[in-house]
Amino acid sequence: MILKMKKEDLSTFLDSVKEWGELRGPTKKEGRVTYSRVDSLSQMDLKAARTIIPPKKFLYPPRFTMFDYDQDGYTERLGDVPKRVLFGIHPCDIHGILIMDKLFLETYKDPYYAERREKTLLLGHSCIPDDKCMCIATNTDFVAEGFDLFFSDLKMFYLVWVGSTKGHDLIRLKPELFSRELDKNDILNYTEYRKWKNSQFKTKIDLTGMPDIFELGYGSPVWDQLGDKCLSCGQCTMVCPTCNCYNVVDEVELGALEGTRDRFWDSCMFREYSLVAGGHNFRDKRSDRLRLWYTHKLQAFIGEFGKPACVGCGRCVETCPVEINVVTVSTALKEQEVGK
Amino acid sequence: MKKLCVVLDEREVQDNPYRPDMWRIVRRYPLTNDVNFYQARPVEMEEALKFNYKPGQFVMVSIPGEGEAPFSISSTPSRPGMLEFCIRKTGSLTETLFEVKENHTLGVRGPYGNGFPMDKMVGKDIMIIAGGLGAAPLRSLLLYVLDNRDQFGKLTYLHGARTPGEMLFREEFIQLKEREDLNCLLTVDKDDTDKWQFRQGVVTELFKHVGPIDSKNTFAVVCGPPVMYRFVMPHLVRLGLPKHQILMTLERRMKCGVGKCGHCAIEYLYTCIDGPVFTYWDVLHMKEIIGRGVSDKTVA
Incomplete structure (x- = not known):
């Protein structure tokens, strides 16, 4: 499902998703970009090409407790994970999460990862490649799954991909901001955007063979x-x-x-x-x-x-x-x- | 709580593959100077009845406060209800484990790993070649074949240790020499006791005494120090065994046992879920299975 949203409505929409969980987005402090807790769109830096640490840290924290133990054995520590909405995740990082999903959710499902994945909504955002980006060589410059919502910035408006039932629930918080009416110009705009993005890559790398x-x-x-x-x-x-x-x-x-x-x-x-x-x-x-x-x-x-x-x-x-x-x-x- | 109409397996409902169950040590004695033997069973009777495994699999053993590490299973599933394993004193966890006495509890989870392909080995001649601590996982297979003796062809057990004192399960294997339904050959590199009544020399020397081999119909299973594979594996190929019928079981550092922590990776495989049992063909086409240099220059 692809919807259309006016650019100026993003801020209102993000305010409403805080109802679901704490909002996190890319912020820039002293030249370093990280996913931090934010109150509104104005605090975010959506132009940055990448954060220092990828969003994996929310699904799989650098350090956490798996079990409490005593003489009687091991008790798992689950259930104390906060609900979060991550905004501004780029296609490459969503592809990274899809690879993590394969590893942690298939054979021998990891309950810690599964719980955080369940309680973290991923709201993707299109990006502008910089001189270090090479997702075009790894075929991860666009993404079709793994996110709850994905916002493609087409200058005049957003095209919003709805990737999950939870993503759809977020839309339903402010349905008036979204439109299902897409016309020929929207398609032309989108193809133009893809062409433009492809032309932005500066790193020459070929991974074939x-x-x-x-x-x-x-x-x-x-x-x-x-x-x-x-x-x-x-x-x-x-x-x-x-x-x-x-x-x-x-x-x-x-x-x-x-x-x-x-x-x-x-x-x-x-x-x-x-x-x-x-x-x-x-x-x-x-x-x-x-x-x-x-x-x-x-x-x-x-x-x-x-x-x-x-x-x-x-x-x-x-x-x-x-x-x-x-x-x-x-x-x-x-x-x-x-x-x- | 109300019972559900459909009976669900408890393990599937609250599925945390990392949670150890509590097991009680029921027997423990030294096998050598630095290796102890343990027999353990789950504290919960129901768990004991449910626990099943294949020869060649391993378990993760925990001591709360010390940590967790993989240990190969030395017992056979044909004698259910308990687990046996060997522990060599080498680090902080094993030193603590080494001191744990009967009636104490440990955390155990598993079984993990592919184990030996018993379904393919049924009906075939079995040759087991153990070096040093390699006897720990291979004893599981040996006892399994002995317990199902009519299901297999000729059984040969070769075991080499540095000295008689360092031979795991020495008395048990010496007793096996009395049996007529297997050929059990034991050797030590050096006899420092002057009481050793069997052969001396490295384990490959034993091949001279094995007798005729129906090579196409034989599965050879090898476990020992990396250097042993270098000599034993090519020897088995020369004897005419197909490479996929030469099996080995590997040791790697592991933190999860379920293909997540990454430590036991070898190219695209994880020793914990794709192994620890591999074939000689795997060794030849995957370069890091038995360590640097081993398969680099081997063409055939």
């Missing part, structure tokens, strides 16, 4: 050269919308008899990641760990699901302090040379 190039380049010295540069800081994994790895620890309280079992983001870039009891490390070298990450994103995932586990958001490009990212690694493998 990556699985074969990875297979051929498994033993390439390029990996060692990249490994020498890598700092193993793990920032790439924290900012990647499809990184899901975590660690679990028991935190002891009140004299060892009670405590919590907590889960927090882990990174395959860390040395301990593949360490087993007895001291054997399956990925002792930085180059091995780096290769695992890129193999997972650009080879293995394609083999399994027919698309890369990279949504082209550009966060690794923006974040890595030594310029190891999807663009430089895929280019290095193709050209068998690590660029400066």
Whole structure:
């Protein structure tokens, strides 16, 4: 279902959705863009290309308690998650969430992720690609599912995709703001918008054939050269919308008899990641760990699901302090040379 | 609360795959200097009756306050109601586990993993090759085949340990040598007791004493330290076993057991849900299964 809304009505609409849950949107503070709690549209920055951390943090927080334990066993901690409406999510990040859904909601459904997913409404918003965006190469520049509502800014008005029954419920809070009447001009405007968006990409990257190039380049010295540069800081994994790895620890309280079992983001870039009891490390070298990450994103995932586990958001490009990212690694493998 | 008309499995209704159930240790004794044997059963009788698994699967064992780690199952599902596993003292969790005595409780969840493909192995000759701690998961298969002896062909069990003192289940396996329905061959690298009455040398030496093999009709199952695979697997191929009938079971770091935490990833597979049992073909076409360098240069 696609509806039409006047641009000036967005603010009124967002005020009404606060009835469902707390409103979060992209805000800019001291040059950094994050999803923060907001009261109204005026506090949001809808022009920013990306937030530092993707919206995965709302569905899968950096650290949370899974269980409280005592002598009698483990009691799960569920039910205390606030209802939230996230506004301004870009197509790449919705694709990232769709990949998370596959992982957490299919075989052995994760109740913690499921609860947050259920209580978080995703209101997507169209975006303007910057020099780091590469979603056109990962085929994630547009999105057809995974959101509750999606707002495409067509300058004069919004086209609003309704993606779920909950999204439709939000529309019903202010039905007078939406119209079902779309005409020929709306279609022409939309096709024009798509063409314009496609012309905005500046990053030249071509991921076709990556699985074969990875297979051929498994033993390439390029990996060692990249490994020498890598700092193993793990920032790439924290900012990647499809990184899901975590660690679990028991935190002891009140004299060892009670405590919590907590889960927090882990990174395959860390040395301990593949360490087993007895001291054997399956990925002792930085180059091995780096290769695992890129193999997972650009080879293995394609083999399994027919698309890369990279949504082209550009966060690794923006974040890595030594310029190891999807663009430089895929280019290095193709050209068998690590660029400066 | 009113009962629903349809009887739902409790596990499906409140499905939290991460929640451990409480199990009680009913038996515990040392197998070697640094390995203890444990027998445990669920605190709830109903759970004990429901618990079922396949040889080759594993469980996640928790000690509240210490954490959780995967352990392979050493018992056979043909003797239901309890679980047996071995624990080697190597880190903080295992050190605590090592000290946990009878009648204490532990958290257990599972079983996880693919286990051995028993449906395909039925009717075939079975050759089990264990090195060191590899005997822990392979004992499950060995006992399962022995408990269903008429379902399988020839059974061969090869086990190598560094010294007699380090051989897991030593007395149990020595007793098996008395049986006529299997060929049980034991070896140690070095006899530091002067009392060892069986063979000495590495486990591959035992192949000389196995006798004729109907290779196309044989499933070989290997578990041991990574270095052992390097020698044993090519040997089995030379004996004529098809690569998909050479099985191995792997160890990896795991935090969830259900394909979420990422630690046990090997290319597109997770050791916890796609493994821990893999075939030699998997080893050849997936480069990181048994560690760097192993399959890099092997063409055939």
